[in-house]
Amino acid sequence: MSTQVRFLTKNFGAYDTNSIGAYMNIGGFKALRKAVTMDPEDICTMLSDAKIRGRGGAEYPLGRKWSQARAVKGENKVIICNADEGETTTFKDRELIKNDPFNLIEAMIIAGFVCGATDGYIYMRAEYACYRPILLNAIRQAKNYGFLGENILGKGFDFNIHLYSGGGAYVCGEGTALIRSIEGKAGRPRMKPPFIKVSGVFARPTCLNNVESLSLVPHLLLDQDTYMNCGMGESIGTKLVSVAGNVNNPGVFEIPFGTTIRDIIYNLAGGIQHDREIQLIQFGGASGKVSDASILDTPYTYDDLRAAGVMVGSGGLLVIDKRTSVLDFLRMNQEFFSEESCGQCTPCREGNLHIKIILDKLAKGEATEQDIKTMSTIAKVMSMSSLCGLGETAQNTLQSAMKKFPEVFAIGGTKA
Numbered sequence: 001m002s003t004q005v006r007f008l009t010k011n012f013g014a015y016d017t018n019s020i021g022a023y024m025n026i027g028g029f030k031a032l033r034k035a036v037t038m039d040p041e042d043i044c045t046m047l048s049d050a051k052i053r054g055r056g057g058a059e060y061p062l063g064r065k066w067s068q069a070r071a072v073k074g075e076n077k078v079i080i081c082n083a084d085e086g087e088t089t090t091f092k093d094r095e096l097i098k099n100d101p102f103n104l105i106e107a108m109i110i111a112g113f114v115c116g117a118t119d120g121y122i123y124m125r126a127e128y129a130c131y132r133p134i135l136l137n138a139i140r141q142a143k144n145y146g147f148l149g150e151n152i153l154g155k156g157f158d159f160n161i162h163l164y165s166g167g168g169a170y171v172c173g174e175g176t177a178l179i180r181s182i183e184g185k186a187g188r189p190r191m192k193p194p195f196i197k198v199s200g201v202f203a204r205p206t207c208l209n210n211v212e213s214l215s216l217v218p219h220l221l222l223d224q225d226t227y228m229n230c231g232m233g234e235s236i237g238t239k240l241v242s243v244a245g246n247v248n249n250p251g252v253f254e255i256p257f258g259t260t261i262r263d264i265i266y267n268l269a270g271g272i273q274h275d276r277e278i279q280l281i282q283f284g285g286a287s288g289k290v291s292d293a294s295i296l297d298t299p300y301t302y303d304d305l306r307a308a309g310v311m312v313g314s315g316g317l318l319v320i321d322k323r324t325s326v327l328d329f330l331r332m333n334q335e336f337f338s339e340e341s342c343g344q345c346t347p348c349r350e351g352n353l354h355i356k357i358i359l360d361k362l363a364k365g366e367a368t369e370q371d372i373k374t375m376s377t378i379a380k381v382m383s384m385s386s387l388c389g390l391g392e393t394a395q396n397t398l399q400s401a402m403k404k405f406p407e408v409f410a411i412g413g414t415k416a
């Protein structure tokens with residue numbers, strides 16, 4: 001039987017989120033006070049020792065990212081908090097924003113101190129407009145208390161935070177698209193290099209972090225032991241997972257890495273509605289990979305999931321029961337990408353459309369073996385030649401389904 005842990009979520013419900021005083025009463029801003037007495041490089045080392053990988057989906061090591069951001073030469077560096085949370089079935093970041101906004105603000109100031117930045121931008125998805133007052137109030141109060149502005153804590157560093165609303169498109173969560181959106185341009189990705197760590201928002205060196213990645217930092221600064229004692233193997237600590245689909249108790253759970261998928265689905269998320277059988281589980285949202293129920297006893301760690309053919313990614317888990325066919329699920333997923341492709345580059349724009357056409361043909365029983373081969377080729381070409389991560393990962397679900405459920409693609413065979 002699994003238990004949830006309260007490391008990252010320990011402030012949830014513990015203070016009035018409208019009040020900086022209430023936050024300080026439970027230890028708020030102690031981590032910042034500690035951070036400014038430390039060598040910033042030691043903070044990067046602490047993050048690397050904890051093996052924190054970015055929680056936004058790409059799993060890039062946080063300590064390395066901050067160390068690289070520090071090393072970039074340039075004035076007026078920027079920290080961006082990616083709160084676009086556009087990945088389907090992923091709704092953990094909003095819990096952190098809603099339940100512990102001051103911790104996020106504190107984390108951004110620490111990031112600013114470590115990376116040598118002067119400005120922080122929170123880019124929050126448009127649909128989270130109801131949380132804007134919470135963050136605006138937290139920013140205002142932090143400024144009034146001298147945690148934002150000039151000469152913070154008398155340490156001679158200046159930092160301000162600005163809140164932006166997302167452009168309402170999935171692709172705006174991609175770093176370069178997000179930056180263009182902040183700059184007032186259409187939120188479309190651009191070629192790299194230059195990498196955003198060198199030339200990001202308004203051509204300033206920029207360090208982009210997910211809400212959950214940032215939110216971990218103040219907690220870790222104050223209590224490394226608890227974090228380091230959680231987890232399994234190379235996956236140290238805890239993770240927020242958001243479970244959606246045909247489960248009895250969908251929601252966000254903080255688990256120690258190493259919890260089995262079975263524990264997550266059957267204990268935390270309450271099992272499958274009406275005790276139906278699992279058809280498939282999608283890990284990490286629409287750009288994630290799928291498995292069948294054979295994955296249930298796999299521990300939720302980066303390495304174990306990868307060995308089982310899926311990924312942690314954004315931390316979303318979509319559980320689909322036997323009422324939905326694999327093919328219908330794939331068509332729905334593909335519809336999403338056909339809609340969300342920004343249309344800028346050919347492999348993604350045309351590839352997503354053609355795969356949708358072939359999946360529809362397959363559903364009508366009209367697809368040929370050549371269609372299946374063509375679909376597989378398009379999926380490979382897209383992952384190799386698309387301009388941004390959307391096109392590169394759009395076919396993860398399809399490609400993993402082709403391996404896990406080959407019968408779905410067998411012409412003349414039985415469909416699951």
Ligand SMILES: Cc1cc2nc3c(=O)[nH]c(=O)nc-3n(C[C@H](O)[C@H](O)[C@H](O)COP(=O)(O)O)c2cc1C
Nearest residue numbers: 054055056082084085086173175209210213389390
């Ligand atoms: C199409 C697309 C959408 C993305 N959406 C998000 C998002 O909503 N939130 C997020 O944190 N990262 C998103 N990412 C990943 C970001 O580009 C980036 O890797 C991440 O914000 C870095 O933060 P991290 O290292 O803390 O994970 C997206 C990437 C792509 C390609």
Ligand code: SF4
Nearest residue numbers: 342344345348388391
């Ligand atoms: S891969 Fe897709 S979303 Fe990304 S730039 Fe190309 S068309 Fe746009």
